[in-house]
Amino acid sequence: MDGMITLDETDRRIIRETQAGLPLVPRPYHAVAEKLGLSADEVMARIEDLLDYGVIRRIGAVPNHYRLGYTANGMTVWDVPDEQVDALGELIGALDYVSHCYHRPRHLPDWPYNLFAMVHGRSRDEVESKAETIAGLLGEHNRAHAILYSIRILKKTGLRIGD
Amino acid sequence: MQEQTIQQRLLNDFQRDFPLMPRPYAEIAGRLGVTEDEVLIALRELTEDQTISRIGAIIPPNTAGASLLAALAVPPAQLGEIAEWVSSLPEVNHNYEREHRFNLWFVVNASHAEHLDDVLRHIEHRAGLPVLRLPLLEEFHIDLGFPLEFSGFS
Numbered sequence: 001m002d003g004m005i006t007l008d009e010t011d012r013r014i015i016r017e018t019q020a021g022l023p024l025v026p027r028p029y030h031a032v033a034e035k036l037g038l039s040a041d042e043v044m045a046r047i048e049d050l051l052d053y054g055v056i057r058r059i060g061a062v063p064n065h066y067r068l069g070y071t072a073n074g075m076t077v078w079d080v081p082d083e084q085v086d087a088l089g090e091l092i093g094a095l096d097y098v099s100h101c102y103h104r105p106r107h108l109p110d111w112p113y114n115l116f117a118m119v120h121g122r123s124r125d126e127v128e129s130k131a132e133t134i135a136g137l138l139g140e141h142n143r144a145h146a147i148l149y150s151i152r153i154l155k156k157t158g159l160r161i162g163d
Numbered sequence: 164m165q166e167q168t169i170q171q172r173l174l175n176d177f178q179r180d181f182p183l184m185p186r187p188y189a190e191i192a193g194r195l196g197v198t199e200d201e202v203l204i205a206l207r208e209l210t211e212d213q214t215i216s217r218i219g220a221i222i223p224p225n226t227a228g229a230s231l232l233a234a235l236a237v238p239p240a241q242l243g244e245i246a247e248w249v250s251s252l253p254e255v256n257h258n259y260e261r262e263h264r265f266n267l268w269f270v271v272n273a274s275h276a277e278h279l280d281d282v283l284r285h286i287e288h289r290a291g292l293p294v295l296r297l298p299l300l301e302e303f304h305i306d307l308g309f310p311l312e313f314s315g316f317s
Contacts, residue, residue: 021217024206026186026199044183047220051183056220058179061209064216068174075261075268086301093303103301104232111234111265111295148261148268155250155258155269 007055010038014046018059070120072149074127076134077113079106079144085115091137092117097130112144124149169197169205174215181218223302229279230272234265234295242266245290254282265295
């Protein structure tokens with residue numbers, strides 16, 4: 001369910017606490033509740049609402065892709081016709097090796113690309129072969145593309161909320 | 164294909180739908196046919212060696228406040244200096260160097276659109292370079308986790 005929800009300060013504190021990581025103790029929601037001065041029932045009920053409204057997308061293990069050998073991170077960018085971008089984005093976003101797929105505005109003449117697909121692989125060869133597959137799926141709609149590899153991660157932190 | 168270890172199953176099967184109940188690790192243990200302690204120990208090991216960064220909530224983009232993907236085409240001689248102060252801004256939560264003329268890519272988050280615009284203008288003024296502004300118009304892939312292949316993973 002996507003809809004409107006007004007977050008109060010308690011919601012924001014719960015989000016901050018659960019986003020940073022649930023404690024590895026038998027009753028993690030109780031531990032969060034105690035830290036925030038709330039009851040565990042209230043914490044779990046509010047998390048359920050936040051999940052229902054899509055404020056929290058999911059709760060789960062967040063793997064470190066680099067540590068698991070996925071060291072090649074290629075942001076593939078594509079110039080496709082605007083009237084086709086929704087259909088093509090759905091197609092590319094459904095590929096299991098695409099972790100993020102977005103329509104963003106182009107800025108001519110410097111930046112002609114309007115479709116972004118993040119591709120992870122264990123090597124640049126693997127990313128390139130996946131990009132070839134994407135190019136094949138886009139066919140004649142692919143007017144230009146590029147792969148921007150990350151060289152250095154300079155900063156990566158969770159989204160800060162409510163500050 | 165080899166049977167997956169507890170750690171591999173914890174990595175792949177619990178990227179979403181982490182149980183929302185008083186004893187979630189006991190629930191996971193039941194599904195994996197192991198004890199709650201074994202689950203907790205395996206997760207501590209995965210966290211300590213940084214195979215997982217955390218078990219936590221994932222917040223989709225553009226939910227809370229205003230955010231934007233931005234890029235700068237920085238002359239190589241200035242890249243180190245500019246990258247460092249861009250990273251130091253509290254509104255910047257991701258910053259990557261990428262191989263392209265646009266070589267610095269970062270995500271700016273702010274509580275509201277006016278603040279976001281102020282931060283971008285500040286960056287432009289201080290860097291002396293235009294910021295490429297690439298707001299999210301549509302998200303096609305709902306990020307529900309990432310399937311991992313374990314060949315070669317020990």
